[in-house]
């Protein structure tokens with residue numbers, strides 16, 4: 001059984017930044033993720049020999065703790081400023097919107113280089129064995145940690161914790177279960193010519209069923225192939241959750257057609273079961289120090305990459321402080 005001081009479930013931005021903070025403080029950390037890559041909803045997909053971002057499209061920075069990471073990524077040539085200003089911005093000067101040079105997974109991949117991560121490990125059951133947490137994955141592997149941090153979307157994290165049979169949240173349990181996520185639906189399309197989207201190559205929309213059309217070519221991640229990402233609103237995603245791609249993809253492409261200068265040659269849809277939290281938890285993370293347990297992610301930090309990042313940073317620092325406090329009280 002592999003073990004570490006801290007076991008983290010989820011290699012999205014929150015889990016990766018928690019792991020980075022803990023590693024900087026010299027704690028041993030093992031991260032598990034069910035996906036084949038890193039980044040969770042910061043996701044880039046290959047299609048028609050090119051790259052398209054199908055989850056988060058860009059990120060913004062307001063807090064100096066996240067800014068210091070972004071400065072490092074900029075210096076390392078991992079991320080770039082995509083644009084600063086959209087016609088509807090209230091602040092006419094705008095503010096930077098960043099994206100990965102080759103896709104939104106670039107920053108997660110960069111963070112992952114220095115971390116111990118097991119991919120394709122979907123945790124299916126948790127239990128507490130004396131003072132340790134034990135995670136059993138679907139592949140039959142078992143991992144142990146003195147501390148456990150879950151960063152999966154909150155409803156998934158709670159369902160996983162329920163398998164332990166423990167009362168892990170006490171009086172907060174009911175309120176944690178009230179946090180809800182909206183579903184999301186992306187259609188990725190290859191075009192036979194330039195998209196024709198206005199500069200900077202994206203169109204935020206409030207035009208049911210669409211919320212966004214982004215040009216991966218203008219963004220720079222699909223230099224040789226004209227490739228767009230279209231996002232639907234939550235109502236459409238809910239209504240067409242089980243529709244075949246031929247139906248939901250066609251409806252989204254029809255709605256997008258008036259904004260496009262070229263025709264679609266190929267497309268695919270992607271479902272997001274937990275796209276963004278509707279009513280995030282008011283604190284940046286949740287901790288049960290008696291059980292050495294913490295929860296983090298955008299359900300705590302807010303429905304953006306920066307919110308998830310700050311939640312992860314805070315959770316990592318809180319766990320580190322708790323490990324040090326425990327060490328002082330242990331004879």
Ligand SMILES: Cc1cc2nc3c(=O)[nH]c(=O)nc-3n(C[C@H](O)[C@H](O)[C@H](O)COP(=O)(O)OP(=O)(O)OC[C@H]3O[C@@H](n4cnc5c(N)ncnc54)[C@H](O)[C@@H]3O)c2cc1C
Nearest residue numbers: 010012013014034040041056057123152297298304305308
């Ligand atoms: C379509 C879409 C568009 C978005 N657009 C933007 C945007 O433009 N700008 C912005 O700032 N934000 C955007 N967001 C939101 C942003 O992507 C998220 O807030 C952020 O990425 C969440 O990070 P996280 O670490 O909290 O969770 P996640 O990225 O979801 O990471 C959680 C990880 O946990 C793993 N996991 C889950 N269950 C298990 C399990 N049982 N075992 C092992 N691993 C597990 C998952 O595989 C995943 O990698 C968008 C989201 C979506 C879906």
